[in-house]
Amino acid sequence: MMTHFTPNTALRWRSLLAFAWLLGLPCAHATPDAGELALQQCRYIEDPQLRLRCFDQATGGPLLPGQTPADAEPVQMTLDEDRRESGQGLQLFRGHPDQTLSWLDQRWELSPQAKRGTFQVRPYQPVYLLPVFLNSNPNTRPDSPNPANRVTAGPENLDSNEMKFQLSLKTKVVENLFGDNGDVWFGYTQSSRWQTYNTGLSRPFRETNYEPEVMFTWRNSWQAFKDATGWDPKLLGISLNHQSNGRALPLSRSWNRVMGIVGLERENTLVQFRPWMRISEPSATDDNPDISDYLGRGDLLVVHKVRGHELSALVRHNFRGGDQSRGGVQLDWGIPLRNNLRGHIQYFSGYGESLIDYNHRSDYLGVGFSLVGWY
Numbered sequence: 001m002m003t004h005f006t007p008n009t010a011l012r013w014r015s016l017l018a019f020a021w022l023l024g025l026p027c028a029h030a031t032p033d034a035g036e037l038a039l040q041q042c043r044y045i046e047d048p049q050l051r052l053r054c055f056d057q058a059t060g061g062p063l064l065p066g067q068t069p070a071d072a073e074p075v076q077m078t079l080d081e082d083r084r085e086s087g088q089g090l091q092l093f094r095g096h097p098d099q100t101l102s103w104l105d106q107r108w109e110l111s112p113q114a115k116r117g118t119f120q121v122r123p124y125q126p127v128y129l130l131p132v133f134l135n136s137n138p139n140t141r142p143d144s145p146n147p148a149n150r151v152t153a154g155p156e157n158l159d160s161n162e163m164k165f166q167l168s169l170k171t172k173v174v175e176n177l178f179g180d181n182g183d184v185w186f187g188y189t190q191s192s193r194w195q196t197y198n199t200g201l202s203r204p205f206r207e208t209n210y211e212p213e214v215m216f217t218w219r220n221s222w223q224a225f226k227d228a229t230g231w232d233p234k235l236l237g238i239s240l241n242h243q244s245n246g247r248a249l250p251l252s253r254s255w256n257r258v259m260g261i262v263g264l265e266r267e268n269t270l271v272q273f274r275p276w277m278r279i280s281e282p283s284a285t286d287d288n289p290d291i292s293d294y295l296g297r298g299d300l301l302v303v304h305k306v307r308g309h310e311l312s313a314l315v316r317h318n319f320r321g322g323d324q325s326r327g328g329v330q331l332d333w334g335i336p337l338r339n340n341l342r343g344h345i346q347y348f349s350g351y352g353e354s355l356i357d358y359n360h361r362s363d364y365l366g367v368g369f370s371l372v373g374w375y
Helices: 007-024 034-042 047-056 081-086 103-108 223-229
Strands: 075-078 091-094 121-123 127-135 161-174 182-193 205-220 232-244 254-266 269-278 298-306 309-317 326-336 340-351 359-374
Touching: 034 047, 103 232, 103 254, 103 269, 127 340, 161 359, 205 254, 232 269
Parallel strands: none
Antiparallel strands: 075 091, 121 161, 127 161, 127 359, 161 182, 182 205, 205 232, 232 254, 254 269, 269 298, 298 309, 309 326, 326 340, 340 359
């Protein structure tokens, strides 16, 4: 019986050969050309906009006005070292192999090729669950300079161990506000401390902090600074931030801030600086008039990745010296386990691990799991 070699048959064979090539399998009988392989790689991009851009460039169109096919930059697929080791799959980049999308590009979609449109849920701050969260000095009687926010009842019988978890996400609401730059994001972070082992108090949620914010981000390209230091100051931004615990008097705590955002990266290390200014409130209704003296007037985040592990340090300070010097430091270690699941260890020391403890100093040690890291 004679087999008819139709165009569909040829397409199926090309698809099988390209897939075998992607898996690293030997193909003895035929080798697809570079154009066919580029097309096959485009099929495995999940994001529709990025997949369309890949097909456009692999087939030579559409082009920008005045651009020739020879001028168009090819779209390629690669696995960078950290993502390969952590099992996170393929990453798209343009141009040479050392021009992969950076951490800031992946998280904030700064460059044109990183844009993914509006109203899609994206990671923001880490997402984790810590079934063990030990507190060296539980705050059994929260206090505030405002008499209406001062607890006068007897101390609560709190367990030193509780459960902590955090959820955080963001979505872009406006893309490319100025040409191909300038995005507006809405972010939301919620963290809870749950006295889940305290049967005497019926396992209450001791403290939950809610943090919505609106952020404007801008892609920066300060090449002279990058050439001089090796650090790329790619992210600039400003944020309007609200944080509260949603509780009634006398346990209500809240504040509003205007934040600056500066993000720099270099190889496997990222640095983010956020100075902020509190938006003042009438003294009679201010839950915590001295909160800036304890929670600080800015924070510095440093994240380093090595072989799938994520190490981070978040430091807050009030920019004061001597006896007035206060703040806090949080250290996190994400340990790769399987796919996106990581073991997670967290240590905090200082003031303000939560809003109800903004002026209370303690040390905390948490152990658990995380699904999303900083970057």
